[in-house]
Amino acid sequence: MNNPTPAPFTPPCFEFDGQPVPLQPGDTILQAAQRAGHDVPHLCWHPDVSASASCRVCTVQVDGRPVAACTTTAAAGQRVQCHTSELRTHRLHLLQMLFVEGNHFCPGCEKSGNCLLQEQAAQAGMTELHYEALNPERPVDASHPDVLFEPNRCILCQLCVRASDEIDGKQVFAIGGHGIGTRLLINSESGQLGDSNLDVTDRAAHICPVGALLPKRVGFAVPMGQRTYDNEETRG
Structure with a gap:
């Protein structure tokens, strides 16, 4: 058998x-x-x-x-x-709110073409802000010798917070505040990035999906046409 x-x-x-x-x-x-x-x-x-x-x-x-x-x-x-059309509309409104809550000027940003926020907005078909821009005043922190912190571009994704904690073991970053005042906090007595123990080789210095944390002296190093999203079909 x-x-x-x-x-x-x-x-x-x-x-x-x-x-x-x-x-x-x-x-x-x-x-x-x-x-x-x-x-x-x-x-x-x-x-x-x-x-x-x-x-x-x-x-x-x-x-x-x-x-x-x-x-x-x-x-x-x-x-x-x-x-679905409902979820696409939901995402579009979330992205529009992220743009008006910060100060995002894609043509002048060195992260353009490698920015996940920019790419998601393009995929969502975002062509206008819809909401009134809040234009918050957020001074740039250039105190670190090797890393620039541009809070106007921060979307509070917490990726740098988790990378600093889970990978680097330093806990350089945290989220604080409420509502429109919510912001990325830096673990130093002055609150400045230059007084923290962040190193340019840390994972937290490179995980930002937008242009809020950027290594200095390497801006626009990748030419147009070779950036992550330059050849996406959504670019037309």
């Missing part, structure tokens, strides 16, 4: 915009979807540090319920929707 051929192993999956996505133990929705080649818009997520769900740009609907894809555990059988 012949033994029956065992059925091939099928990994557990969830549905992402109608497509099956295999998952591994401990996966978040964002991790599994990105690994499967799906785009999940995000700003405050980075694979090198823990997730915080602070920006909510990665919001998806799981079985009809809105959740942050970067912190929600993936489970077999979930029905995840990411690119």
